[in-house]
Amino acid sequence: MLHTFTTRQWNDTFSDTEQQQATHQLEHGKILYFPDLAFSLAPNEQPFLSPDVADPHAKNISYYAVQHKLWGVQRLTDQERIQLQSMMDRFSRYATQLVQSLLPHYANHLILARTSFRPVQISDRKTSYRKDDKRLHVDAFPSSPNQGKRILRVFCNINSQGEERVWRVGEPFEEVVNRFVPQIAKPFPGTASVLRLLKITKSYRTLYDHYMLQIHDKMKADNDYQQHAPQQEVHFPSGSTWIVQTDHVSHAAMRGQHVLEQTFYLPVAAMREEACSPLRVLEKKLNQQLV
Ligand code: SIN
C-alpha cells in the first residue's frame, strides 16, 4: 500500500533505483509516502490554519500557479491574500521539485494544475453523497474532463496540532472496474456536445470521462460497497507527505484538517507502463477506444 522514503527535504535527490521503483510502485497503485517530509509555515502564515479563511461555498481554497490566481477564500485583507498566495505558490514549487527529481521520466510531460489548501475538518463537513470524499471513490471531475490523462497528486499534512489525516484505501482499480462497469450505460448520444456548448464542461467529455464519472458516482452511492469493500485505513501524521494517482487508487478521506495538495496531469503516453492506466484498463474491459 505505502512505498516509504526517508526524504527530509523538498530538493532531495534520488538514485536511479529509487526513481525506477517510485515510478513502478506509483503506476501499480501504491502510495509514495514521505513520513519526514514536512512543509514549514512562516509565522505570518500560521493564522491561515483556520476554517474561517475558506469560503463555505467552495470545497477548498484553490490556487493556480500558472496564472497566480487564488479563489475559494473569504475575509482576507489584500495583504493576507498575497501572503496566502505566496504560501501556496511555495508549496506548488516544492511539490514540482519533488516530483521532477523523483519521477524524472515524467518531468517533461507533467501538466501543472491546481494547488489546494483544505483548512476545513473533514469529519465535520456535510455535503451531498457525490461530493462526499469520506466515501471511497476514484477521482473524476464533472466539469473538467481530463480525457484520459492521469491525475497525480502531492499531499502534505500541515496540521500544527499533531492531527493525522486518516484515509481509507480500497481495492485495486481492476476490481473496481469489474464491479461497476457492468452497471454503466453508454452516454445518451450528443450529451458531450451539449455539455460543452452549455459550458458545463470546460472541454469535451470523452467516453473515458463518462465512465470515470459514473464509476465515481456509483462507488459513492453504494452504501453496502462503502462498508464491505476490501479496504484499509491509512494514517498520515502531521508533517508527512504522500504522492498518489487518485484516478487509480480508490480512496476516502475520513478525518483531518489542514492539508496542502498539488495536482498534476500526465498523458498516459508518458507512463512506463501505459497498460496500468485507468484509460487502458477501461479500454481493455470495454474492448473499445475511449478517447
Ligand atoms: C480526496 O481526494 O478525496 C480528498 C483527499 C484529502 O483531502 O485528504
Ligand code: FE
Ligand atoms: Fe478524491
